[in-house]
Amino acid sequence: MAKRPTIHDVAAAAGVSRGTVSRVLNDDRYVSPAAHAAVRRAIAETGYIVNRNARSLVTQRTGSVVMALSEPHEKLFEDPNYSVLIRTAIRRLAERDVSLVMMLAGDEGDRERVLRYVRGGHADGVFLVSTHGGDALVDGLVDAKVPLVAQGAVIGRENVIPYAAADDREGARQMARHLVERGRRKVATITGPMDTPGGIQRLEGFADVLGRKASKRLIEHGDWTRLSGESAMARLLERTPDLDAVFVASDLMAAGALATLRAAGRRVPEDVAVGGFDDSSVAASTHPPLTTIRQPLAQVAEETVRLLLELIDGTGHVDPVILPTRLIVREST
Template identity: 75%
Template sequence: MPVTNKRRPTIHDVARASGVSRGTVSRALNGDPYVSTAALAAVRRAVAETGYVVNRAARSLVTQRTGTVVMVLSEPQEKLFEDPNFSVLLRVATRRLAQRDVALVMMVAGDDGDRERVVRYLRGGHADGVLLLSAHSGDPLLAELETLAIPAVACGAVLGREGVIPYAAADDREGARQMAQYLVDQGRKKIATITGPLDTPGGLNRLEGFCDVLGRKAVKKLIAHGDYSRHSGEAAMRELLDRVPDLDAVFVGSDLMAAGALAVLRERGRRVPEDVAVGGFDDSAIAGSTHPKLTTVRQPLEQVATETVRLLLELIDGADTVDSVILPTDLVTRESA
């Protein structure tokens, strides 16, 4: 049997089905604000009826836009799958951008080779903007972005570039204060902390919030450092117990690291919360699945992602500047403290 290729519907088909001119269809599809409500509704109905799909290449010639945004994760690739926060940010950003018919491309920039690939992609003009995820201060990619003059917004402040790269973030410092004060009010005397990387805003600001409350009691031996991975939480907890065997509380800078810390405390025969109270940060899905369930600080990740996308789209649409957004956190108490 001969096979007949079905012709793809064209913009002329949409014009005939909608009863308006081809030019009106084109303006409606490209978001022209001067298209009447009635004409826009007719075009949308005709698009649905004909199955017409916008040719992105042709549209980009007219609008000088690619219809694509790149999300850059400045971490090793495995962290994308280990840390549940990244999946939330990716899911929400994808959904919000889709509402504007903008595609999201995910790229990892965990080493020099990855960063070079990201820069080549952006230099090639393949994206209208960049969403930065887990950016570290001193990352050479940041300087490259400035030379490219491409709109960029960060999930979380970029240390040292807070006034240059707009961002949306949770109030990390205040959230850490909430947790530290809660542990103090529980009567805990030797409170330690496990920080995230100190070249990230979460790592630095959560440590500062801890120190705001503990003051002189926040001595060096009660501070250990991790990288937000479960493994680093385990290593840091062992380090703290070796240095301060009688510690009675620990504030951990992420839920994933806190899960690692809880495993080590069980391994060492320490009861939680009777012997050692444990608090985390994020209120990710992990917090409800640990044993015992984790007292933590909830940061509004979905709202952070939503605001980050909003800021970027405003810049892409031509705004000269946008104001960064800092969102409040909440203390969530469960069985671990």
């Protein structure tokens, strides 16, 4: 059986010391570009594989981070936004030879498992995705003093936990203005959960534009699922049958709203204009295709990864990143 290549073999092939190889493997910034390139070339030529256990003893790092999704299991597979976030995070982390551990935190048992895992020293940092106000997981992770960032602001912890997010409030304003400018006079909205930043800020943006016309009769709440969009639309129609537009705070809920309108015999957009939010894969597949707000999810994920890696590297304070949205007009308005 062929002998596995060692760090000494890499050093010999690269023409550098063993210490230089070690510094390259540990991402030491004080290595010349020429030496760094020579070591990476020698690793490829020799087929050397890093022993993560040995490396962890030296660096005090695990080489992995946790992505904690604070939603029930079924939402991970229903909402296409999560797949974009996960794919982007995996790709960006791989560039640093860091693995992503996906953990669901939708109920108390799941949250306890995440906390035990992180407190046990099995991860170098944590991404929070889709957090809700009053989430005990957040408090536990803050107390654990692990590098921690969020996709979207964490309600009540905006100045404690760094985050990257789309500009939810301005995106909602863009959609509300679009519906009003199209001549719609009675505009309703279906919000996300009101214990999430997206739920709160998208409602605020809607109200910024509609003012007093944003009455309680024209507001219903969903939970980001298609089914909640269906039922919220049904309640709006029952209460305000003459509404002529609805801004729905996610594409998935908007798909549910479209199904309810179709079942009620309402034409879209002739009778009721419908606008969504996300510009996910759902938006182009609805009938009619959905006018929506594009949020740059891949860029949000990349910025979240960058923030977490900077915290892990100990570069000090990092600032939140808020990215612009864009109105995408299709046939539903």
